[in-house]
Amino acid sequence: MEPGTWRRGIAATFETAREAFEAAWTELRITIPDAAFAEWGHDRDWRAGIAAKRARGEKLDSEIRSTLMRRVCGTTFDSWKPAESYPHRAHITAAQAANGTRR
Template sequence: MKARRARGEKLDSETRSTLMRCVCGTTFDSRNPAESYQHRAHITAAQTANGTRR
């Protein structure tokens, strides 16, 4: 751990993942428009249904 810090690297716990799981069960990269676009409708519908999106 100290060696990674000395090299200026982040620890595994400090790197953010851009992977998301859609309500349809598919895991996709949220930073990749080609992968994420099709799941927007699923996520928006689920948020509307459970009241987190109005």
């Protein structure tokens, strides 16, 4: 929501408040793009997934340590397994030398 688009007020009865809300919502709804509702739904579902993982006692993907590396060509290898990492060291070193991160 953009600043200044919120509404507030006090009503004497619930019915009066509900009518005022419905009128304000009808006016505001036409200004909200459908993509905003889709974005909200995606965010809601993502947060529910996070809460479910936490409730089950699971770690999030970002909390799980990984030693996997991926080369630009798409090859994935485990950097802690010498047999897998040695063939790629020459490519990594060459790429680092080319972009100036290693001399």
